[in-house]
Amino acid sequence: MKVYAGIDPITKKRHYLTETIPPGPTARKEAEKARTRFLAQVDERRNPRIRATVDQLLDRWLEVLDVEASTRQGYVKKLNKHVRPLLGKLPVGRLDAETLESFYAVLRRCRDHCGGGRKAVEHRKAGEHECTDKCRPHECKSLAPASIRQIHWVLSGALNRAVRWRWIAVNPADQAEKPGIPQPDPHPPSAAEAARLVEEAWKDSDWGAFVWVAMTTGARRSELSALRWSSVELDAAVLTLRSALNVDEAGKLREKDTKTHQQRRVALDAETVEVLRDQLVRCHERSSALGLSLPADGYVFEQAGEVGGGQV
Template sequence: MDERRNPCTRATLDQLLDRWLEVADIEATTRMGYVNKLNKHVRPVLGNLPVGRLDAETLESFYASLRRCRDWCGGKAYVKHRVEGEHTCTAKCRPHVCKPLSASSVRQIHWILSGALSRAVRWRWIAVNPAGQAEPPAPPHPDPQPPNPAEAARIINKAWRDPDWGALVWLAMTTGARRGELCALRWQHLDLDAGVLTLRRSAYLDEHGELREKDTKTHQQRRVALDPETIEVLRELRGRYLDRLAQLGADADTADYVFSPEPDNSRGYRPDTITQRYGRLATRLGIDSHIHALRHYSATELINAGVDVRTVAGRLGHGGGGTTTLRVYAAWLSESDQRAAGTLAARMPPRPVTPTQGIVSTSPYQAIAAGLREQIANGQLRPGDQLPAVAELATALGVSVGTAHRGVALLAAEGLVRVVRGRRATVAQPRLKNSPDGSGDNLLQGAEHRPVPRQSAHL
């Protein structure tokens, strides 16, 4: 009995998993992830093995095989056919190339098996949970790679060619909301007068590919403060929404979605649509980024600005009182949520204007950009020269550090200066008419002809 040679059941691991999935109280999206991993990686290899025969050695050997090759090839060469049965091989039938499963995915498989085997112990199918004796792969080291301020400016300017899409990207940057939360956002969740956004629901695709909604990831609603610029972005977005309804002869409904592919905003976006569209945008700009990186951008900029971890965790919806935020971003200071909203607004790149908006060129940060632009154009600042520090500009001109930062960010968006986090901005090399980015202008020669700095990203 100590060696478990006579288990209480002859059930296989497949039978245990089926029974466990029937009784386990698991969220819909979590269940789909579990089923996918079990069907793809566990059942083909261990499914027919009796539960009583599982031990730590078997599990650790299984984990090691997944880290070598996710297709369990065993080191044997074979052709991976595109279709099953007899057929004439085409270019799509290629020799198998081993691709290891990531350590994080193997760890997830370990904890899924551990949960099912723990239930088997409780049901007295087995006496000991073998997963408790097996050692899973070490957790991967957190490595968030958010876009830097210059890349964020390029992303915003490119996205703003479609103002509604630009508003979604802007809100993802300023609030750190998850893609599913943005897809499920409705007008009734916005209080633009108070400047508060309430995140209550999250959109997802069920096993049949149908769009559904559920609670947020932490099963808690959260309120996020909005800065004045973001409030203005949302007011303009709502204005375009109301204009479309007027053309359709329809009435506004607070239950309509804020972001929608439909003219009347009656249906929200699919989360995978948001991911794919942002991915194509980043690829066109030559930036290695994904939609979730905008959450990293929001958190990183807030922490770099000195906002305390608990406030950042509250805005992002991290559980554990900031443990996840600390583990991933490793920072510590103290501010309030309103301070967080204002600070991030100051660090955001200048918002592009649509052709129907009025042109205003008297803002302090635009004046700062104009002065530096003139020095670059007349040769006082040459390519490679360092710009004055942001704090020095703010002190000399009597403005806030955030305003001076926005002035430098505007020049970075125009390609006149180069910004690297942790270093002083430098004057960029001039781009000629045949420059690879297709700008079509020598920025140094044409800077004095730009009529409106804020409009420059569109001209």
């Protein structure tokens, strides 16, 4: 049974809904049922309108996706590494809950998708070389549960867009069992270990100040890298985290919103205030040595020789 369903927006070819009815005494009746079902789907615009593959959907979805450059970079990396090799050639209309759950099972068995039977040697580099102890037999390692869950939500977002575009009728990711939420298992350094880290970091004053402020405020590295003197109130013992520095796809530093897209005010203890006062003196000294004045919006933690807004 074949019913015309419009023009495929990707291939620009005529698109048909098809179903094969097995022979038998009820074949005509079953064919009429299929025809009625297809016509109803076309009339109500609930039918799949496209024969695009998962790869084509992901390409189109990434074209219209509005996220930060660093977020996009993370999505693209996971899609290229895991989704495209295993699901990329599959038509979107054939993607179902069973396929997705089998895909997640493969990732749980081995992050290299070997299926558990790979015996090859993982060489330290490509091409001809003399093997060392770094060239070892492959060992299956599961992809981290958090990564599998993120892949699920990335796929779900792309498939939701496909439903809105009427490429497919339903989102199979909604029907698939979602990967479990990993239990947090932090391993912060002990007080003695933290003291040794700070002591070692203070061999360089700027690096020591950075590590100290990171430990006492709990701020992310990217947030401290983007911290400006205009956001530090030493007399009030408060700093405000407004932005973050990240590396974009071109390898250049780029200032963006914080991860939570919200600014935070952090109270400072007396020791941290003194550390930042000493850091301010060092920034002024570097500026004066170059015949410059330190601007109010200069970075707190800047590279030597890049004063007045230099980036970490």
